Structure formats: C-alpha cells, structure tokens
Amino acid sequence: MISVSGLGMRFGNRQVLADINLDVADGEIVAIMGSSGGGKTTLLRCISGLIRPTSGMVQVDGIDVAKRPEEARKCMGLVFQSAALFDYMPVGQNVLFGIRRRLKAKPDEAKRIAEEALARVGLQGSEPLMPAELSGGMRKRVGIARAIALKPKVMLYDEPTTGLDPITTYNIDGLIATLRETLSVTSLIVSHDVTSVFRVADRIAFLHEGRLIFSGTAEEFRDSRETSIRELIEKSEAASLSSASSDRFA
Ligand SMILES: Nc1ncnc2c1ncn2[C@@H]1O[C@H](COP(=O)(O)OP(=O)(O)O)[C@@H](O)[C@H]1O
Ligand SMILES: [Mg+2]
Structure with a gap:
C-alpha cells in the first residue's frame, strides 16, 4: 500500500533523510520511531505529498505521489501532531x-x-x-x-499520543487499532512512545540521523543491539519502573 524507495530529503545543504526504503502492506500498522529531529515528520510529509523529496520515490496504492499528487493525496488521511x-x-x-x-x-x-x-x-x-x-x-x-x-486507504499519524496521559494514550491506541479493523486502513504512526508502539504496531521502523537503521517486529526491536534503540528502550523501562514505584508508594 505504501512503498518508499531510495528516498532522500535535503534542506539547503543539510541531508535530513538518506536512502530510505520502506514498504507497508495493505492493512498493516507500522510505527516509525527515532530520536527527536531524526526526520520522522519530514518522512511523513514526503509520503503524504506535502513536500517533494529530493531523491527517490513514494508510491501509495500504486500511485506515484510526485507525479500524481492530487490523486495520491485523496487516498491519505493525515493526523497532525497538534x-x-x-x-x-x-x-x-x-x-x-x-x-x-x-x-x-x-x-x-x-x-x-x-x-x-x-x-x-x-x-x-x-x-x-x-x-x-x-x-x-x-x-x-x-x-x-x-x-x-x-x-482514506492510508492513515498517517504524527505523534498521535504525544502529550496525552497514559489512559488517553491507551484509548487512542485502541481507536487506531479499531479503525484498522472497521475501515481496513493501512496505518503509519510516528511515535516515540515505546509502550504505545508495542501495543499497536505490527512492525517498527527506526530512524536514526536520517537513515532507517532498523525494521522489524516489536520482539526484534526489543532484542536489537543498536545503541540508539537500546537507549530508547532503557529510558522507557526506567520510566515505567519509576511510575510503578510511585503508584505503590502513593
Ligand atoms: N522545512 C524545513 N527546512 C529546513 N529544515 C527542516 C525543515 N523541516 C525539517 N527540517 C529539519 O529536518 C530535521 C528533521 O526534522 P523532523 O522531520 O521534524 O524531525 P522529527 O519529526 O523526527 O523530530 C530537523 O533538523 C529540522 O530542523
Ligand atoms: Mg516530528
């Protein structure tokens, strides 16, 4: 449903994305994770046709987004961060x-x-x-x-749960999963919330300094030896431990 091949994006002399290859199957929920400023929103904007990548190609439902932007945009629903x-x-x-x-x-x-x-x-x-x-x-x-x-056939969500409390996050995750079932949409979610991504995504792609350094299941993600992925997982585990202990002593 979504096919990104050899995508690169440069702003001035700054290469923000390089050689991104990503395929999302019909009905799949894929999460894009990565450090802040790593190019996640830029990738989503390239896929949605809001900006044109400096190299490579994006196809959505077989439509070349750069060549037929109007038609491609009709297949996509965008949920912005704000x-x-x-x-x-x-x-x-x-x-x-x-x-x-x-x-x-x-x-x-x-x-x-x-x-x-x-x-x-x-x-x-x-x-x-x-x-x-x-x-x-x-x-x-x-x-x-x-x-x-x-x-839309494809939903693109940019940080749909950022800034929300855990219960609201849980509900939004549930909604994203339900919409996949009821509307059979394909979903791409940018997020930095590990718990939320593990709950909702079939597959995780990880962007680091403009490159896609990982793509796999939640289990493979958890076992990854990549330093930037380990750091994110450890930070998330520390956060959930500290909230668990504050619950206990509250
Ligand atoms: N329109 C733009 N012009 C120049 N630089 C930009 C533009 N949009 C994004 N950038 C830069 O690209 C990098 C990646 O940004 P972004 O895609 O928003 O990252 P993320 O969503 O992962 O936090 C940042 O360094 C940002 O400053
Ligand atoms: Mg962003």
Missing part, C-alpha cells in the same frame, strides 16, 4: 469542512458522513462543541474523525 483544528469553528464544521471540499457532498449527505465519522471516534453528538472546550484526547479524536470522513 490536532490542527480550526479554533473558531465548532467540531461539526471542522469535520464538515473537508467533506464539502473534497468529497463535494451535498449538505445532507455531508452532515451524515460527519456524524458517522464522529461516532466512529466515540464523539457522537459533539458537533456543537468548540475546540477550546475539548480535552487533548478529544481534539485528537476530532482530528482523526476529520481524516477518516474522507474514506
């Missing part, structure tokens, strides 16, 4: 916006599609709420509803 809602529009309008523009749906039909998308993320009836009234997790859900309303 939910990127229009703060002056109620939830319903936020979801309707893309449906009217992209699906060219009539008002009644658009309204029904928006209702269905909001119901799928557990926010039925939230149309009149303003974004400022929502919790972080709810904002993420609205962002997801807005994307799935357009019936």
Whole structure:
C-alpha cells in the first residue's frame, strides 16, 4: 500500500533523510520511531505529498505521489501532531469542512458522513462543541474523525499520543487499532512512545540521523543491539519502573 524507495530529503545543504526504503502492506500498522529531529515528520510529509523529496520515490496504492499528487493525496488521511483544528469553528464544521471540499457532498449527505465519522471516534453528538472546550484526547479524536470522513486507504499519524496521559494514550491506541479493523486502513504512526508502539504496531521502523537503521517486529526491536534503540528502550523501562514505584508508594 505504501512503498518508499531510495528516498532522500535535503534542506539547503543539510541531508535530513538518506536512502530510505520502506514498504507497508495493505492493512498493516507500522510505527516509525527515532530520536527527536531524526526526520520522522519530514518522512511523513514526503509520503503524504506535502513536500517533494529530493531523491527517490513514494508510491501509495500504486500511485506515484510526485507525479500524481492530487490523486495520491485523496487516498491519505493525515493526523497532525497538534490536532490542527480550526479554533473558531465548532467540531461539526471542522469535520464538515473537508467533506464539502473534497468529497463535494451535498449538505445532507455531508452532515451524515460527519456524524458517522464522529461516532466512529466515540464523539457522537459533539458537533456543537468548540475546540477550546475539548480535552487533548478529544481534539485528537476530532482530528482523526476529520481524516477518516474522507474514506482514506492510508492513515498517517504524527505523534498521535504525544502529550496525552497514559489512559488517553491507551484509548487512542485502541481507536487506531479499531479503525484498522472497521475501515481496513493501512496505518503509519510516528511515535516515540515505546509502550504505545508495542501495543499497536505490527512492525517498527527506526530512524536514526536520517537513515532507517532498523525494521522489524516489536520482539526484534526489543532484542536489537543498536545503541540508539537500546537507549530508547532503557529510558522507557526506567520510566515505567519509576511510575510503578510511585503508584505503590502513593
Ligand atoms: N522545512 C524545513 N527546512 C529546513 N529544515 C527542516 C525543515 N523541516 C525539517 N527540517 C529539519 O529536518 C530535521 C528533521 O526534522 P523532523 O522531520 O521534524 O524531525 P522529527 O519529526 O523526527 O523530530 C530537523 O533538523 C529540522 O530542523
Ligand atoms: Mg516530528
């Protein structure tokens, strides 16, 4: 469903991504992990066609993203790091916006599609709420509803759980997994949350200094000898130990 081959991205004289090869099968959930500034968001933006890579190729559902960007973009739903809602529009309008523009749906039909998308993320009836009234997790859900309303084949999530508490994170992970089942979408998730990735991803790809240094299952990831991967896993284990002990002594 997604095929990235020999992708490179340079900003000025700075090579941010080099020789990235990544294939994601239909219905698969793949997580991209890596250190901050490692090029994860840039890779997602290249795949989505928001920016054009300086070398290599991206195909989504057999469509060359650089050659047929409009068509490729129609297959993809994007969930940005900040939910990127229009703060002056109620939830319903936020979801309707893309449906009217992209699906060219009539008002009644658009309204029904928006209702269905909001119901799928557990926010039925939230149309009149303003974004400022929502919790972080709810904002993420609205962002997801807005994307799935357009019936994408591929969902691209940039840090969907960053900044959320563990329970909200757990719920968003559950939602991502459910959407794979109910909508049979293929998902690519950028994340640095090891617990969350182990829970939801079929496969993990790890970016380090602009190169993909690992691709494999959670188990293979856990056993990896790569220093940068070990550091991330150890940091995550230390964090969960310290939260477990603070629970115990609370
Ligand atoms: N439009 C841009 N122009 C110049 N440099 C950029 C641009 N976008 C990203 N970068 C640089 O590319 C590197 C990778 O950024 P990013 O993809 O956002 O990393 P990550 O999402 O892994 O934290 C960073 O050093 C960032 O400053
Ligand atoms: Mg990023």
